[in-house]
Amino acid sequence: MDDTVLLGHGSGGTMMKRIIDEVFFEAYAGESLLRGNDAAVLAPASEAKPSAEALAYSGSLSFSTDSFVVDPHFFPGGDIGRLAVCGTVNDVATAGAEPRYLSCGFILEEGFSMDDLRRICTSMAEAAREAGVEIVTGDTKVVNRGHGDGIYINTSGVGYGYAGIDLGGEKCAPGDKVLVTGTMGDHGITIMSCRESLSFAADIESDAAPLNHLIAEVIEAAPDVRCFRDPTRGGLASTLNELAAQSGTDMTIEEDAVPVKPAVLGACEMLGYDVFQVANEGKMVCVVPAGQAEAALAAMRANPYGKDAAIIGEVSAMQPERGPKVFLRTAFGSTRILDMLVGEQLPRIC
Amino acid sequence: MDDTVLLGHGSGGTMMKRIIDEVFFEAYAGESLLRGNDAAVLAPASEAKPSAEALAYSGSLSFSTDSFVVDPHFFPGGDIGRLAVCGTVNDVATAGAEPRYLSCGFILEEGFSMDDLRRICTSMAEAAREAGVEIVTGDTKVVNRGHGDGIYINTSGVGYGYAGIDLGGEKCAPGDKVLVTGTMGDHGITIMSCRESLSFAADIESDAAPLNHLIAEVIEAAPDVRCFRDPTRGGLASTLNELAAQSGTDMTIEEDAVPVKPAVLGACEMLGYDVFQVANEGKMVCVVPAGQAEAALAAMRANPYGKDAAIIGEVSAMQPERGPKVFLRTAFGSTRILDMLVGEQLPRIC
Numbered sequence: 001m002d003d004t005v006l007l008g009h010g011s012g013g014t015m016m017k018r019i020i021d022e023v024f025f026e027a028y029a030g031e032s033l034l035r036g037n038d039a040a041v042l043a044p045a046s047e048a049k050p051s052a053e054a055l056a057y058s059g060s061l062s063f064s065t066d067s068f069v070v071d072p073h074f075f076p077g078g079d080i081g082r083l084a085v086c087g088t089v090n091d092v093a094t095a096g097a098e099p100r101y102l103s104c105g106f107i108l109e110e111g112f113s114m115d116d117l118r119r120i121c122t123s124m125a126e127a128a129r130e131a132g133v134e135i136v137t138g139d140t141k142v143v144n145r146g147h148g149d150g151i152y153i154n155t156s157g158v159g160y161g162y163a164g165i166d167l168g169g170e171k172c173a174p175g176d177k178v179l180v181t182g183t184m185g186d187h188g189i190t191i192m193s194c195r196e197s198l199s200f201a202a203d204i205e206s207d208a209a210p211l212n213h214l215i216a217e218v219i220e221a222a223p224d225v226r227c228f229r230d231p232t233r234g235g236l237a238s239t240l241n242e243l244a245a246q247s248g249t250d251m252t253i254e255e256d257a258v259p260v261k262p263a264v265l266g267a268c269e270m271l272g273y274d275v276f277q278v279a280n281e282g283k284m285v286c287v288v289p290a291g292q293a294e295a296a297l298a299a300m301r302a303n304p305y306g307k308d309a310a311i312i313g314e315v316s317a318m319q320p321e322r323g324p325k326v327f328l329r330t331a332f333g334s335t336r337i338l339d340m341l342v343g344e345q346l347p348r349i350c
Numbered sequence: 351m352d353d354t355v356l357l358g359h360g361s362g363g364t365m366m367k368r369i370i371d372e373v374f375f376e377a378y379a380g381e382s383l384l385r386g387n388d389a390a391v392l393a394p395a396s397e398a399k400p401s402a403e404a405l406a407y408s409g410s411l412s413f414s415t416d417s418f419v420v421d422p423h424f425f426p427g428g429d430i431g432r433l434a435v436c437g438t439v440n441d442v443a444t445a446g447a448e449p450r451y452l453s454c455g456f457i458l459e460e461g462f463s464m465d466d467l468r469r470i471c472t473s474m475a476e477a478a479r480e481a482g483v484e485i486v487t488g489d490t491k492v493v494n495r496g497h498g499d500g501i502y503i504n505t506s507g508v509g510y511g512y513a514g515i516d517l518g519g520e521k522c523a524p525g526d527k528v529l530v531t532g533t534m535g536d537h538g539i540t541i542m543s544c545r546e547s548l549s550f551a552a553d554i555e556s557d558a559a560p561l562n563h564l565i566a567e568v569i570e571a572a573p574d575v576r577c578f579r580d581p582t583r584g585g586l587a588s589t590l591n592e593l594a595a596q597s598g599t600d601m602t603i604e605e606d607a608v609p610v611k612p613a614v615l616g617a618c619e620m621l622g623y624d625v626f627q628v629a630n631e632g633k634m635v636c637v638v639p640a641g642q643a644e645a646a647l648a649a650m651r652a653n654p655y656g657k658d659a660a661i662i663g664e665v666s667a668m669q670p671e672r673g674p675k676v677f678l679r680t681a682f683g684s685t686r687i688l689d690m691l692v693g694e695q696l697p698r699i700c
Contacts, residue, residue, distance in 0.1 A: 013695075035518060043410060063487055
């Protein structure tokens with residue numbers, strides 16, 4: 001096998017067959033991929049069984065897509081492959097669905113290391129196993145040297161919707177509680193410190209993780225949950241502003257209640273970043289009616305990816321003349337507006 | 351609105367909201383996309399009605415993905431946006447399914463023209479309308495100047511499978527007829543002549559087209575059809591070799607029977623290309639039992655995208671000691687082996 005990616009690996013001919021057989025099939029081929037057709041055939045939801053015993057499938061589908069261009073490709077806590085699987089798994093799950101199938105589209109740059117590609121594919125396979133999803137269809141393109149950045153990955157995902165569950169940012173209502181499943185800012189600060197070789201960040205790592213099982217557990221415990229949203233690019237602040245705008249509400253967050261690792265907070269202070277605008281890749285914001293907030297919190301904390309979960313604030317009625325706003329009540333008791341990220345804080349975080 | 355793509359358009363913040371609202375929503379927003387959640391919710395097949403009246407949905411799904419990196423972005427007969435919609439629509443349809451939903455992932459390079467992006471989105475919307483599919487979920491990443499090539503697009507597609515139809519390359523059997531839905535080589539030669547500014551190619555244009563309706567019509571007319579496969583990268587030769595390998599058969603093609611436009615043939619001869627290895631983007635290879643071949647041919651020819659359809663050869667038993675082979679019987683009566691493309695003929699054709 002060749003040591004680096006060559007243009008011929010995207011040709012549709014014998015070299016492409018070789019990279020498919022020796023790299024992709026080797027890492028993660030299941031029955032559907034091995035059949036070798038241009039599209040995968042997926043079983044109807046009615047013939048499949050949810051992994052969460054108390055939940056049933058409705059027959060509806062959840063469908064989402066994400067491209068990954070993170071720089072660097074490997075970082076503490078993960079790599080572009082783990083990110084590509086977890087990111088789409090999490091988006092599919094936010095619709096109140098169990099992710100089952102992924103597609104994988106590679107855009108490789110001529111000269112990319114075949115060993116790195118194998119390492120990334122192995123990482124994708126591991127993340128897919130953990131999430132319980134199967135990579136069933138794929139595509140590989142190769143671009144000339146100087147027209148890419150080693151590797152870009154797109155994953156799209158299909159999941160089966162849970163019966164009786166209808167989630168969406170527009171459902172947040174005054175009185176609801178706002179929760180996060182863990183500490184904020186880990187992924188963004190990890191990437192930044194990798195890129196800048198910052199030594200103070202030695203004990204920070206990306207939180208990239210599949211949260212579909214955690215989401216199913218919260219749905220079981222708090223069936224009236226309004227929505228899940230993963231605070232990736234733009235961080236917690238942008239996600240909360242999106243939810244407030246979708247639902248026409250205000251939200252107030254208690255700064256002290258938001259879990260942040262001391263090392264992440266230190267890095268943010270030193271670099272002048274607002275930790276609430278820094279990206280996460282293994283966390284969910286979740287809005288729940290007040291009466292089910294404690295049950296949702298307990299379900300989160302029972303999952304290893306939710307052990308630092310917290311209730312961080314609540315939803316209130318919007319003042320119509322001012323439009324939907326998100327407020328942050330600081331440790332000193334003052335209140336400031338928590339704005340959406342303007343411009344670009346840190347490009348190519350995912 | 352900004353004239354070019356900036357890093358901030360991929361930030362997850364307010365600039366990203368602006369490009370989504372003003373470019374993507376403007377071009378192709380339907381109800382699902384406008385809801386603004388991270389995943390689209392799709393209706394179960396049982397609640398949807400096939401557009402082909404004589405066909406019913408089985409409940410199974412077809413799922414496929416493709417990334418598009420074509421250079422140049424605009425060419426006679428199409429552009430990267432039309433290609434991105436048609437390519438995935440066609441792959442989903444080859445499973446014997448009606449494509450219904452597309453995702454769209456953009457990787458934009460800082461500095462890409464916003465007008466070109468709008469033009470590409472409009473073209474995607476038009477192709478989606480023609481195919482009868484809806485773009486329901488999307489993602490946008492922006493990479494720094496010098497790390498992309500203006501625009502790369504991934505589309506993934508979900509379709510509903512037709513009841514009683516099970517297609518696959520492995521089903522080809524001795525005695526079956528091999529058909530193509532039209533002329534070979536148009537897309538590849540168009541891209542090449544654009545890139546090289548070849549004047550003799552003035553009357554050649556890409557065949558990029560959605561073939562899902564044509565496929566449904568062939569399935570209605572010839573319900574025992576074995577498979578469809580679109581001869582994109584690697585052309586007819588690579589596709590036939592794939593089908594022969596999957597089914598463990600030989601195939602023999604009559605050179606005279608394969609429709610090729612004189613201008614395309616002339617360009618291939620001048621440039622030393624084998625037209626059977628040149629990419630197509632709006633054609634299907636189709637294998638049908640002999641008894642249904644005429645019915646399939648008539649159905650193809652009744653569709654505007656199949657007016658030049660032809661029966662080009664047949665499947666025969668493989669000689670076990672030699673493995674599956676594809677033969678080309680030339681106009682002079684001699685026979686040669688038609689090989690899969692080796693190496694890369696023409697990078698970034700799609």
